[in-house]
Amino acid sequence: MEGVMLADAKIRAETGTESGPRGPGCSLRHFACEQNLLSRPDGSASFMQGDTSVLAGVYGPAEVKVSKEIFNKATLEVILRPKIGLPGVAEKSRERLIRNTCEAVVLGALHPRTSITVVLQVVSDAGSLLACCLNAACMALVDAGVPMRALFCGVTCALDSDGTLVLDPTAKQEKEARAVLTFALDSVERKLLMSTTKGLYSDAELQQCLAAAQAASQHVFHFYRESLQRRYSKS
Amino acid sequence: MKETPLSNCERRFLLRAIEEKKRLDGRQTYDYRNIKISFGTDYGCCIVELGKTRVLGQVSCELVSPKLNRATEGILFFNLELSQMAAPAFEPGRQSDLLVKLNRLLERCLRNSKCIDTESLCVVAGEKVWQIRVDLHLLNHDGNIIDAASIAAIVALSHFRRPDVSVQGDEVTLYTHEERDPVPLSIHHMPICVSFAFFQQGTYLLVDPNEREERVMDGLLVIAMNKHREICTIQSSGGIMLLKDQVLRCSKIAGVKVAEITELIQKALENDQKVRKEGGKFGFAESIANQRITAFKMEKAPVDTSDVEEKAEEIIAEAEPPSEVVSKPVLWTPGTAQIGEGIENSWGDLEDSGKEDEDEGGSDDAIMLDSIKMDTGLEVSGIGSQEDAPIVLSDSEEEEIIILEPDKNLKKIRTQTISAKQEKAPTKKPVKKRKKRAVN
Numbered sequence: 001m002e003g004v005m006l007a008d009a010k011i012r013a014e015t016g017t018e019s020g021p022r023g024p025g026c027s028l029r030h031f032a033c034e035q036n037l038l039s040r041p042d043g044s045a046s047f048m049q050g051d052t053s054v055l056a057g058v059y060g061p062a063e064v065k066v067s068k069e070i071f072n073k074a075t076l077e078v079i080l081r082p083k084i085g086l087p088g089v090a091e092k093s094r095e096r097l098i099r100n101t102c103e104a105v106v107l108g109a110l111h112p113r114t115s116i117t118v119v120l121q122v123v124s125d126a127g128s129l130l131a132c133c134l135n136a137a138c139m140a141l142v143d144a145g146v147p148m149r150a151l152f153c154g155v156t157c158a159l160d161s162d163g164t165l166v167l168d169p170t171a172k173q174e175k176e177a178r179a180v181l182t183f184a185l186d187s188v189e190r191k192l193l194m195s196t197t198k199g200l201y202s203d204a205e206l207q208q209c210l211a212a213a214q215a216a217s218q219h220v221f222h223f224y225r226e227s228l229q230r231r232y233s234k235s
Numbered sequence: 236m237k238e239t240p241l242s243n244c245e246r247r248f249l250l251r252a253i254e255e256k257k258r259l260d261g262r263q264t265y266d267y268r269n270i271k272i273s274f275g276t277d278y279g280c281c282i283v284e285l286g287k288t289r290v291l292g293q294v295s296c297e298l299v300s301p302k303l304n305r306a307t308e309g310i311l312f313f314n315l316e317l318s319q320m321a322a323p324a325f326e327p328g329r330q331s332d333l334l335v336k337l338n339r340l341l342e343r344c345l346r347n348s349k350c351i352d353t354e355s356l357c358v359v360a361g362e363k364v365w366q367i368r369v370d371l372h373l374l375n376h377d378g379n380i381i382d383a384a385s386i387a388a389i390v391a392l393s394h395f396r397r398p399d400v401s402v403q404g405d406e407v408t409l410y411t412h413e414e415r416d417p418v419p420l421s422i423h424h425m426p427i428c429v430s431f432a433f434f435q436q437g438t439y440l441l442v443d444p445n446e447r448e449e450r451v452m453d454g455l456l457v458i459a460m461n462k463h464r465e466i467c468t469i470q471s472s473g474g475i476m477l478l479k480d481q482v483l484r485c486s487k488i489a490g491v492k493v494a495e496i497t498e499l500i501q502k503a504l505e506n507d508q509k510v511r512k513e514g515g516k517f518g519f520a521e522s523i524a525n526q527r528i529t530a531f532k533m534e535k536a537p538v539d540t541s542d543v544e545e546k547a548e549e550i551i552a553e554a555e556p557p558s559e560v561v562s563k564p565v566l567w568t569p570g571t572a573q574i575g576e577g578i579e580n581s582w583g584d585l586e587d588s589g590k591e592d593e594d595e596g597g598s599d600d601a602i603m604l605d606s607i608k609m610d611t612g613l614e615v616s617g618i619g620s621q622e623d624a625p626i627v628l629s630d631s632e633e634e635e636i637i638i639l640e641p642d643k644n645l646k647k648i649r650t651q652t653i654s655a656k657q658e659k660a661p662t663k664k665p666v667k668k669r670k671k672r673a674v675n
Contacts, residue, residue, distance in 0.1 A: 027537040032520045034530040038375040039287045040322050048520045051276045057320035083293050084370050119320035124275045207547030212540045219536045227531030
């Protein structure tokens with residue numbers, strides 16, 4: 001750990017002031033969202049971040065299998081389907097991350113002995129897939145009218161080999177990055193709900209990424225608000 | 236989730252309406268629902284909407300060795316998935332009868348009709364051929380899955396471009412999209428399925444049944460045809476008996492419908508190609524109707540991250556110094572070691588069966604330590620002394636009774652560890668904690 005930090009300090013010293021997280025990398029790609037586009041699920045949303053696109057459908061609160069029934073709260077299930085082939089370990093791990101995030105905000109105690117199922121379908125992956133999945137899941141839950149304590153959003157940060165911070169990276173940027181960090185943040189206190197990381201980074205960099213993700217989450221929540229305002233406007 | 240059953244009055248109502256030549260969505264008997272085709276950013280990706288039925292198609296390719304009896308032919312593989320998103324009754328990972336039937340029909344329609352030139356997919360005879368995989372995901376089920384899936388499959392195949400390869404002697408070179416333009420598949424013709432639903436033992440006929448109509452129908456006739464009016468597959472299911480005239484009439488209708496759909500597909504493909512050539516915007520984001528109130532777009536948003544470094548430094552400065560990290564692994568028994576702080580793993584809480592054994596072992600261990608403490612009256616502290624503590628795997632009956640007793644406490648222990656985790660009290664050594672609880 002210390003070795004990494006030292007090496008990092010060295011890099012920063014070498015590149016001087018330019019190593020800071022500035023420049024064109026620190027912007028979110030264009031966002032698009034469409035809600036209620038499927039007729040069968042109770043709620044659905046398609047979320048796009050640049051060329052990354054995820055479709056989400058939510059069923060619930062609905063009947064639950066006896067084996068999965070929880071007596072004092074709703075059973076939350078997340079299914080993530082890849083585009084090519086069958087779901088594997090990577091999908092299972094993502095499902096778990098998304099489920100844990102949803103469980104933190106969904107008020108399951110209001111619907112005991114029911115099931116809430118979130119089905120996510122990857123439509124195209126061009127980087128920041130997990131963040132896009134989280135955003136799609138949130139919009140679909142909102143569309144389904146599932147009671148939630150707060151909204152949540154996902155933000156992915158990537159750290160270059162020279163320590164530059166890139167928000168909402170593309171697939172190419174993710175591949176070249178030294179570390180990729182994904183955070184889920186809630187809308188009320190902007191606190192961390194979930195974090196998953198890959199690669200090497202120092203604790204200072206983690207805090208930087210977190211602060212940047214919090215700044216980016218403002219934009220995402222603003223986007224949520226605007227799109228819902230548009231949806232529920234009278235005109 | 237189970238499917239909501241159709242009530243008797245609903246069924247009667249639907250059948251009555253069909254008798255009166257009326258359909259709930261206002262269509263005529265031979266009308267198709269609207270078809271919308273949109274393409275993704277990568278090649279071979281499309282979404283086909285047939286009314287509210289929606290299918291996502293994606294084609295991918297891979298170099299593999301060919302089948303032994305077909306050394307010069309590429310491999311075509313179709314996989315239709317009924318996602319739970321499409322309807323709550325579809326269970327993930329289960330091969331239902333419907334799914335098997337649809338997959339078989341799709342294979343017959345597209346592979347057995349030889350619409351794709353499989354010989355052109357051969358790279359080195361007997362060694363390397365292309366395997367083309369077509370993945371179809373049903374996103375929303377509103378009836379007539381097979382028509383939507385067959386359209387999606389053929390559209391995705393026509394849209395797909397595979398990487399170029401060159402063979403020099405024994406060497407096969409694969410070119411990326413940047414190096415050489417990818418090549419399209421050679422498609423001889425486009426077979427498209429058209430479904431006909433029959434009611435009242437074949438008295439009434441409807442083209443392109445929706446989900447409600449499918450549930451009250453007696454039989455289904457699927458005809459796969461290309462625009463040259465060649466029948467590729469014909470399948471009748473549901474056990475109704477049809478007259479020769481009826482089948483001929485259906486094939487005539489299918490011919491008209493297929494011509495219309497083929498034209499639409501070609502137009503959509505041309506449009507997409509034009510946009511790509513001109514360097515315009517393409518992909519699913521462009522196919523969202525902007526005027527819909529359920530849709531919203533936001534342009535690229537710059538995020539001000541100039542103060543993140545200061546913020547990060549502040550947080551680090553305020554934070555308590557991290558607790559001592561145990562870098563040396565603790566050896567419990569030969570073959571079982573532990574690193575980290577010894578907080579209980581919360582993974583696999585649902586899969587209790589595997590865990591029970593572990594827990595028993597753990598509690599056993601704690602009791603052992605406890606007894607040591609009582610016997611010697613010495614405070615066993617630190618992990619270092621832990622290593623020296625003899626670990627005896629109990630097999631006597633006495634020990635077993637002890638294992639059963641703290642089973643009640645066990646749950647307490649688990650909840651406590653979880654709460655301890657939340658409070659983040661890293662200063663306490665996990666070994667000590669365990670001992671105290673065992674005493675309780």
